[in-house]
Every structure is written in C-alpha cells, then in structure tokens.
Amino acid sequence: MALKITVIGTGYLGATHAAAMAELGFEVLGLDVVPEKIDMLGRGEVPMYEPGLAELLRAHVAGIEGSSGRLRFTMDFAEVAEFGDVHFVCVNTPQKHGEYACDMSYVDSAMESLAKHLTRPCLVVGKSTVPVGSAERIAARIAELAPAGAEAELAWNPEFLREGFAVQDTLHPDRIVAGVGSERAERLLREVYAKPLAEGTPFVVTDFPTAELVKTSANSFLATKISFINAMAEVCEAGGGDVAKLAEAIGHDERIGSKFLRAGIGFGGGCLPKDIRAFMARAGELGADQALTFLREIDSINMRRRGAMVEMAREAVGGTFLGKRVGVLGAAFKPDSDDVRDSPALNVAGQIHLQGGQVTVYDPKGMDNARRLFPTLGYADSALEAVRGADVVLHLTEWREFRELDPAELGGATASRVLLDGRNALDPALWRAAGWTYRAMGRPAA
Template identity: 85%
Template sequence: MAPRITVIGTGYLGATHAAAMAELGFEVLGLDVVPEKIEMLGRGKVPMYEPGLEELLRRHVAGIEGSTGRLRFTTSWEEVGEFGDVHFVCVNTPQKHGEYACDMTYVDAAFSSLAAVLRRPALVVGKSTVPVGSAARLAGLLRELSPAGDEVELAWNPEFLREGFAVRDTLHPDRIVVGVSGEHGEKLLREVYATPVGEGTPFVVTDYPTAELVKTAANSFLATKISFINAMAEVCEAADGDVVKLAEAIGHDERIGRKFLRAGIGFGGGCLPKDIRAFMARAGELGVDQALTFLREVDSINMRRRGHMVELARECLGGSFLGQRVAVLGATFKPDSDDVRDSPALNVAGQIHLQGGQVTVYDPKGMANARGLFPTLGYAPTALEACRGAQVVLHLTEWAEFRELDPAALGEVVAARRILDGRNALDAAAWRDAGWAFRAMGRPQA
C-alpha cells in the first residue's frame, strides 16, 4: 500500500509540493496554521501566482468537480498525525531581524507540534532551507517529543524550486537529494519519488549535514556567478566594453556555461539573499567564517547594482529627481512570479521616490504585493499608462511583455524618449531606431 503523505506549511513550497504529490498518485493532507489559507486552498485557489499551480491544485483537491479527490487541507495536527506515513515539513525560514542568521522559529514550532501527535512509525522529511546541523538537532527533538519515540525517523530532502518553474521542478526535478540516517528512510523516499527517478532523475543519498549544505552551496554558487558578471559590467563601463558580448564569449566555455551570466541590477527574492547571509552566519558559528568571506563581496556587489541604477537614472535627468516623472517597468524580483520580497526593481523605485522622483510602477502580476510593500509609490494598470509623461523609463524586471513593447508607440506618450535597461533584455537597436536614448548596464552608450 502506498504511503500517505502530509505537507506541513502550505506557502509557496508546501502548496506546490502537496499538489505535486497528489499528481504522482498519493493521498495527501496539507496543514497550515492560517485558517484563511486552508480555506482558499480547499477551494482550489492559491495565495500566490505560480504558472500551472492552480490548475494542478484543482485537478486533485477534494470536493471540486472532476478532481481526483486525493488532496485535502486541514488545520488539525491530530488529523495529520493519524493520517500520514510520510510528513514533509515545508515551513519558512526567514532571515532574523537585524541579523544575517536564519530564523528557525517556524521550523522548531512545526517539528514540536508534529512530534506531539506521532503515535506510530513515521518518516518526517525536512524540506526547508536550514543551517547545517539543524537536522541532527531536530531528529533528537522528534525522538524526545514523539509518543512513538525511536519509531519516528528523520530525513532531509532540500527543495530546488525556481519561482516561475516550480511545478515542473517538483514533478521533473534535475536531482533529488535525501539525507538519511538509515535504510528505511531511503526506501520510503525512493517509493515517493519513484516516478521522477524512473524518468531518469538522479537520486543522491547523503548524510544529514551534506543534504543541508547542498541547497545553500547551490544558491551561493549561483549568487556568485550573478555577482561575477555584474562586477564585469562595472569594469566594462569603466573600459567602454560590452558585458553582453563578454558573457557570450565566456559562456561558450563549457566549464563556465551561459546561464546566470546576464548583467543587470542583481538578484533578489526570498531565497538567494537570505540564504547566502545565513550561510555566512552559520560558518561563523562553526569557526570557519573565512571560508565564506567571498560571499560578503558577492552580497556587496549585488546591492551596489541597485544604487548604480539609481545613479544612472539621476544622471539621465540632469542630476536631480525632484519633480521628475519616472516610469518603472517591473516590481517582482523576477518574471513569472508575483513575489516582491527583496525585489531589486522595487528597491530602485523606492530609492528614487525618497529622493523626490514621481515614480509610477507597472508589473503584470506583482501590483497588489508591491502596493502592500510600497504604498506611497504610484501604480498604473498598463505599461503605456505607467510611461505616460515620464522623463525616463526604467526596465527592471525582464517580463516577456516588456520585451514585446513597441518603442514607437511608447515614444508617443512619454515626455522624453530615455530608457535604461536594468536587465540587458531589450533590443537596443529597435529602441534607438525609434528615437530613444537607450542605455544598458555594462554596455557602450551607443
């Protein structure tokens, strides 16, 4: 008989994982402590924008006509304990306020609440991104607090979801990593992931510390690659080089590769920034802080790019934002998402607003979240309306909609045809041919 699965925490990671497990054929019960979220999910609605997720959810949520009925949601820990054989913990691990370190409050609370209702053998699987060493501590917590005691086993199975591709990444991952302490946990997880493994997905078995380190190491490498090309953009601007051509040339080297080599205003979101900072903090606690000092420069380069975009915009406007209308295209930290957490685009918009600029923002999916975070900015229902009367246009999130804009049509509504491409994603020739002064980060001005 197939194991029954629970998912603790139904945010971005948990909701996607729960729907994907139902798609793979399992009976799934999702838990969250926020009743409003559970009510929404129970109607087949998701509290965030993620391509394909709502459709996947509606295919399986019990009570929806035509669904498989394999997926239900609850706020009851007792129900979760009775139902599940494999419990996936998918709660958030934010950065501590005023510190680099990871806040484990939600993880610890989830493990404690879950442990109290485990009265029979079960496998608890951590998916949250945690400081190395957490799994061993949490395994001890489970043994101590669970009525089933040593019959409760822990595994660590880090997630590698990319926002905008989360459904695909869950159903067809490029690798599955499991940190286990015994054969039983490995066997159960091989059963859970039998479909993607059967399709050829590598299944990597490790110990707890290695599994915990995989996610933070991967994110640190990606952040380093992004900051490297942004550092090269700074050099290119000083030397009148072209960072796009530079990236193309080095990207042909198979040891380097082309991905994550697009210079711009840097990375943001709820993962990369906080994960590399938490990694540095944990290295310090382990007495090996010097091993990760390079990540401080990675973080510094990344944050510097936002300030540089503000400076370029000020330069375009003759040295001051006071009374100047500025259009910002993009609010989310990346396209195909409504996530505005640590968004470089909104950070730039906010800085310009604080310096006296009249900023109007448009984003295809992130408007509501942006308003909640930056209520004093102006917002427009379309890109055209955002640009109406603007002295300069800033392209800060690389949505396909912005690449498809008609420079001539946009030129009819702006006060001045000036555009700064903060993502190196627009066709410079097309904009210049339409009479725009076009500038991109790390590229020659003409």
C-alpha cells in the first residue's frame, strides 16, 4: 500500500515539502497551528514568495479545479497521526532572544503534540535545523509518549533548501541525508525519495549526530567562504586592489571554486546567521567551543560589511546624511525571495535613516514584509521612483530587474549620479559610460 505523508509546520520549508511530496505522487496532509495560514494554503495561496511554489501548490490542493487533490491541510494532530505513515516535522528553530543558542520550543512542542496520538507503527522525520544531540533526546521522548511505543521511530533528514530554488532543491536535491536508527527507517525514507534516487541523487545514511551536524557544517562553510572574500575586499580597499579580479583569479583554482566569491554587504536571511551562532553555542555546551571560535570572526566580518556600506554612503553625500535623499534598490536578503529576515539591505537602509537620511526603498517582491519590519522608511513602487531626487543610489539586493535597468533613464531621475553597488553585481563600465560615479567594496573607484 502506498505511503501516506504528513507535514507538520507549513512555513517556508513545510509548504514547499508538502507540495513536493504531492508532486512525487503521495497523499499528503499538512498541519499548522495558525488558522490564517491553513486557510491560505487550502485556497492554493502561498504565504511567502518562492518561484514555482504557488503553481505547484495549486496543482495538488484538494478542491481546486484541475488539481490532483492529493494535498489537504488541517489543524488537528489526532487526524495527522491517524492519516500518516511518515510524518515530516518542518517547524522553525529561531535564535533565542538575547543569546546565540537555538530555540527548540517549536520542535519540542510539535513532536510532543504528535507523539501522544501515535497509536500505530510510523516514522517521524525531523527536517528542522537543530543542535547536535537533539534527535536522540526527541526519539526517547516520542517512545515515552506514543501509545505505539518503540514502533513510532524517529529519523533525521536535514533540509538544504536555497530560497529562490526551493522547489527545484526539493524535487531534485543534490543529496539526501538520512540519520536513522534502524533498517526500517532507512527503507521508508528510500521509498519516500524513490524518484530523486532513481535520478541519481546520492543517499547518505548516517547516525543521528552526523545528520544534525551536516546542515550547520554546510552553512558554516558557506558563511566562511562569503566572509573570506569580504575580508579580502577590506584588504583590497586598504591596498588598492580589485576584489572582483582577485575572486576571478582564485576561483579558477578547482580546490576553491568561483561560487560565493562575490564581495559585498554580506549574508543574511533566516538561516545562515542564526545557524552559525547556534552551532557556536552548542559547541560551547559540548566543551568544543575552541573548534568554532573562527565562526565568531566570520560573523563579525559579515556584520562589519553593513557598517562599511553605511560609511561609504555617508562619504558619497559629503559626510552627513542630514537633508540627503538616498535611493535603495533591494529589501529582501537575496533575490527571488520576499524574505527580509536579517536582511543586510534593510539593515543598511535603517542605519542611514536613523542617521538622518531620507531613505526610499524598492524591492520587486519584499515590499510588504519590509514595510512591516521597517515602517518608518520610505517606499516606492518602482526603481525609478525610489531614486527620484536621490543624492546617492545603493544597490543592495542583486535582482535581475536591477541588472537590466537603463542607467541613463535612472540618471535622469536622480539629483546626483552616484551609485554604490553593495553586491558587485552591476557592470561598472555601463554605468560609468552613462555618467555615473560607480563604487563597490574592494574595487578601485575608477
């Protein structure tokens, strides 16, 4: 008999996973504790912007004309427990207020709410990013609470979704990691992921601690690479080098590679910053804090880039933001997303506003979320409106729309043709040819 899948938590990760499981042919029941979210998803609407997700959802949500009907949503844990053979837990693990550690309350609550209703053999699969050691503790708690006892097993299957590519990453992952405690758990996960495995996706079987460490290790390595090239940008600034050419040169070394070597204002979002901080905190609890002290400097370099962009902008407008208009292109932490959590772009815009600048922001998808987070900033409906009358323009999120802007048309709207490229993503020659003063971190002024 075909497996039935449940997905607990229908935020960014859960909504994508639920729709993808339905696309892979499974009957899926999604659960959330927020009624508004359940209502939206039940109408085939997505509470966040993610390319291709709304279309995938509408193709499978029950009650929508032309859909497969394989995907439904509920708020009832008892219904989920009765329905599912494999339960994916996809809830958030934010950073605790006032400290680096990870807040496990949502995961623990979801696991306990589910466990007490598990009356038959099943597999509970954690996908959230958690501190190493969590799975072993949760497995024991499920066995204690579940009427099915040890027949309700746990596995850990970390997610590796990139915002902007989440649908692709779920349906065609570059690897699947399965932290399991039995052959049965491995067999069930192989059955769930049979289609991507048939395409050749590697399947890495590990114990619980290794599976928990994979995501935080991968994110730490990525953060290190980004902060490394940003540190080199600081040296280039001091020594007169060009960080873009430097990155090109070292990127040809196959041991290093060219990906994520674009210097700029650094990383943000809901994963990378909080994951490396939680990793440091957990290492400290385990007595291995010295192993990850380098991550403190990675975090410091990253946050320093935001301040450097603010300083570059102040210098560009004559030493003070008072009475100056600043146009900001970008609010989301990365392109193809409306996610503004820990967004470097909004952080820079906010700092400039606090220092007296009149800031106007435009982002293709992140405007509503930005307004909720920074209601005192100015917002415009287009790039042209955002830069109207601006003394300086800051390019802070590398949307394709911004790369395709006409520098001459934009220049006609500004008070001064000064562009600071915080992402090193625009063509300096093109903008300079249109009469702009173009600056980017770690690159010569001309």
